[in-house]
Amino acid sequence: MKRIFIWMLLLSAAYGQVADYIGISTAYESNPAWRICDFLGDFQRLGIELENQKGDFGQVFEPDNLFNINTIAEGEKQLFKKGVFSGYVAYHRQKLGNKLWVHHRNPYIGFPFLLADSSTGDLELNGIHWQLGYSHSLLENKLFLGSQLFYNVDEEMKEVFPKPIIKHRDLALSLGTGYRFGGFVQTGLNYTYFDLEELAATSKYSLDQDKTPIFFKVRGLDNPIIFRGETSEERKQTFVGHNLQLDSKISGLWAKETKLWGEFEMGRIEAVDGGAYPIDQGRMETRKLAFFAEATFSLAGKSELAFRALGVRRFYTADHPDLKIEVFEYKSEKLGGELELLLPLNPHLAMVPKLFGSSQFLKREDKFNGILDYFPSGTWGGSLEIEYTGFSKLNQSLEPGYSMTKIGDKKIFAYNTGWYYNQVTAEEEIFYGTDRLTYWLKYAVSYRFKNNRYILVDIRYQFSDQADNGYFKDARELSAGLKLEIRK
Numbered sequence: 343m344k345r346i347f348i349w350m351l352l353l354s355a356a357y358g359q360v361a362d363y364i365g366i367s368t369a370y371e372s373n374p375a376w377r378i379c380d381f382l383g384d385f386q387r388l389g390i391e392l393e394n395q396k397g398d399f400g401q402v403f404e405p406d407n408l409f410n411i412n413t414i415a416e417g418e419k420q421l422f423k424k425g426v427f428s429g430y431v432a433y434h435r436q437k438l439g440n441k442l443w444v445h446h447r448n449p450y451i452g453f454p455f456l457l458a459d460s461s462t463g464d465l466e467l468n469g470i471h472w473q474l475g476y477s478h479s480l481l482e483n484k485l486f487l488g489s490q491l492f493y494n495v496d497e498e499m500k501e502v503f504p505k506p507i508i509k510h511r512d513l514a515l516s517l518g519t520g521y522r523f524g525g526f527v528q529t530g531l532n533y534t535y536f537d538l539e540e541l542a543a544t545s546k547y548s549l550d551q552d553k554t555p556i557f558f559k560v561r562g563l564d565n566p567i568i569f570r571g572e573t574s575e576e577r578k579q580t581f582v583g584h585n586l587q588l589d590s591k592i593s594g595l596w597a598k599e600t601k602l603w604g605e606f607e608m609g610r611i612e613a614v615d616g617g618a619y620p621i622d623q624g625r626m627e628t629r630k631l632a633f634f635a636e637a638t639f640s641l642a643g644k645s646e647l648a649f650r651a652l653g654v655r656r657f658y659t660a661d662h663p664d665l666k667i668e669v670f671e672y673k674s675e676k677l678g679g680e681l682e683l684l685l686p687l688n689p690h691l692a693m694v695p696k697l698f699g700s701s702q703f704l705k706r707e708d709k710f711n712g713i714l715d716y717f718p719s720g721t722w723g724g725s726l727e728i729e730y731t732g733f734s735k736l737n738q739s740l741e742p743g744y745s746m747t748k749i750g751d752k753k754i755f756a757y758n759t760g761w762y763y764n765q766v767t768a769e770e771e772i773f774y775g776t777d778r779l780t781y782w783l784k785y786a787v788s789y790r791f792k793n794n795r796y797i798l799v800d801i802r803y804q805f806s807d808q809a810d811n812g813y814f815k816d817a818r819e820l821s822a823g824l825k826l827e828i829r830k
Contacts, residue, residue, distance in 0.1 A: 359585060359607075360514045360536050363451055366471055366494060368414070368432065373518035373532035373589055374488030377418075377477035378426045382829070386417040389798075389825030397817030399778075399806055402769045403449045405438035405465070424479040429472065434496065436467040443558065445506050445542040445577065447498065452658045452672035454563070454708070455613045455624035457542060457577040460556035461502045469496020469510070483522070486530075490516040504544040504555040504575075511539045529590040536609075538581040544574050559615075561624065561662070562670055562708040563715075564756075564763040576616060583609025583628065598646070603634040613663075626660040626670075646684040652700075653677045662710065669710040676702035678721070694727040696743075703750075704774060712757055713767070717774045718750035725782075735790040740783075747778045773808075780806040794829040 361369040393410040400406075416430030443458035447467075471494035478487050494512040499505065513536065520530035544555065557575055559567040585607040592600040607630040614620035632654045639647045653676065660670035678700025686692045699722035706715040725743025732738075752775045756763060786800040800823045807816040 359534070360492065360512065360538070363448060363538060363581065364494065364510070364512050365448060366412075366434065366512075368412075368430070368473070369471070369492050369494065369512070369514065371490065371492070371514060371516045371532070371534045371585065371587075373520060373530045373587065374428075374475045374477055374490040374516055375486040375518040375520040375530055375532070377428055377475060377488055378424070378479050378486060379520075381418060381420065381426045381477075384417070384419045385827060385829040387415070387825055387827040389414050389416075389823060391821070391823040393819070393821040395817065395819045397806075397815070399808055399815040399817035401450055401773055402766050403442055403444045405441040407439040409437040409439075411435045422478075426477050427475070428477070429474040431472040432470070434467075434469050434471065436465075436498075438465040438467070441465055441500075444560070445500075445508055446540060446579065447508065447510065452628070452656070453579075453611050453613075453626050454561060454660050454670045454672075455626075455663070456560040457575070457613075457615075457623075458558040458560060458566075459504055459506065459544065460558075461500070461504065463500055463502035465498055465500045467496055467498040469494060471495075471512075485522075486520040488516075488518045488520075490518075492516075506542050506544045508540060508542045510541075513537045526593045526595065527590070530588070532587040532589070534585040534587075536581075536583050536585065540579045542575075542577045542579075544576075558762075559623065560762075562711050563706065563713045563767045564708065564711040564759050566762050577613060577623070578615075578620070579611065579613045581609060581611045583607060597637045598640045599636075599638045601634070601636040605630070605632040607631075622663040624660060624663045626658050629657045631655045644684075644686045648680075648682040648684075650680040650682070651677075652679070669708070671705075671707040671709065673705045674703065676700055678702075690730060690732050692729045694729065695724065696727070697724045698722065698745075711759075711763075712755075713759070713763070714753065714755040715771055715774065716753040718752065719747050720750065721745055721747045723780075736787070738785075738787045740785050742783050743781070745780045749775055749777055776808045778806060778808045780804060796825075796827040796829070798825040798827060799823070 359371050361367055391412040391414070393408070395408040396406070398406065412432055412434045414430055414432035418426055418428040420426050440462060441464070442462050443460070445457050449456055471492070473490065473492045475490035476488060480487065492514040494510065496510050498508040514534055516532055516534040518530060518532035520528060522528045554570045557569055561567065585605065587603065587605045589603045590601070607628070609628040611626045611628065613623040615623050634652050636648060636650045641647055656672070656674045658672040659668055661667065662669040678698065680696060680698035682694060682696045684692060684694050699720070701720050703716065703718040723743065723745030725741050727739055727741040730738045754771055782802065782804040784800070784802045789797045791797070802821045804819040805816065
């Protein structure tokens with residue numbers, strides 16, 4: 343069984359890509375050229391994933407509770423001697439409870455131009471996403487080519503007036519190549535183009551309803567434009583970008599295995615209002631740099647020691663829609679590392695202790711309103727995974743763990759602020775600027791029955807809390823997955 347470790351939480355900052363922007367975990371763009379190298383045979387898999395989040399430890403515009411269902415059918419098949427097709431289709435459904443104001447699915451990607459109304463209520467989302475890929479081997483198993491296409495459409499509806507309907511259309515196309523030098527060095531290059539679109543429209547005003555909604559056009563960290571809507575409102579937000587990844591793997595030299603990975607991403611987010619006559623509402627240029635390195639060493643017996651390092655840097659700048667000047671800057675950086683030790687106790691039992699830590703900061707500067715946030719912090723923690731393979735048909739793993747984040751010398755500059763800063767931005771600053779502690783417990787099991795048929799189950803529980811300024815907030819998350827896999 344492939345081990346599950348907390349380092350994936352740190353990697354999500356770099357590896358998330360489209361998944362990080364749209365909230366669909368399967369929207370992951372690795373280099374599709376290597377898929378044929380990892381191919382172990384045709385397989386089909388059916389699965390369902392459930393996720394439930396509750397608590398008041400979160401951002402202002404995030405829902406108080408979330409229930410997510412993801413039903414997926416996936417597989418791989420070798421139709422040609424040197425070619426492998428892969429893909430999946432999935433139906434996802436979300437229930438978001440008591441979501442405040444803002445219409446956008448992810449208001450915390452750094453984009454400062456948002457549309458909101460005066461209502462707070464529940465939302466329901468339904469959608470379908472799918473992914474198709476092909477990987478081909480050339481030049482006697484030395485040169486590999488691959489492509490991958492991801493597509494998502496879904497619709498989100500709010501239950502209270504003015505009942506905004508938010509539609510999403512997301513596309514990502516990846517083209518990759520890889521080459522093997524001898525039997526111990528391989529390197530690959532992957533390019534991804536993504537185009538993410540969000541369209542929000544509200545109900546038309548009616549005298550019979552005896553209601554006139556209040557809308558907010560948020561432009562930064564304070565002083566939104568406030569108006570009463572007498573007709574329907576429409577906001578279109580597009581995010582178009584390019585992502586380039588370079589990966590390599592070296593086997594059998596100074597370490598048992600060494601992996602290196604780098605990423606550069608650039609994009610542009612734009613918002614416009616109105617349908618036939620669009621009105622510019624602001625734009626942002628995005629840049630991201632990231633790297634990952636891993637070295638694994640063989641020790642006495644079958645023990646192994648792994649070192650990992652990660653760095654991520656994001657830098658965004660936004661222009662005012664009318665003044666055509668730069669009014670907002672968003673910057674975040676993270677540098678972290680992990681140490682993992684594999685200790686086989688006997689042929690059926692192994693322990694995997696892990697220690698990790700990172701240093702990061704977040705900076706937001708609203709140049710139009712004269713507001714600056716700066717939050718440096720350090721995170722450290724550890725976990726202990728226990729792997730058990732007592733029978734040939736049964737594999738299990740159990741992992742408890744924790745992490746602690748301590749805030750450093752934060753800086754907040756804000757003068758002559760208004761109601762929006764006091765009710766929204768100030769609460770966000772409390773979230774970013776307080777210490778937090780997270781515990782989790784993960785369990786995974788795979789059971790083989792009837793030759794090459796498998797049942798896979800994984801369960802995760804996480805508890806997070808923060809205590810500051812005389813009050814306590816916490817959040818709880820429970821997720822579970824059940825899959826049936828058939829291999830040939």
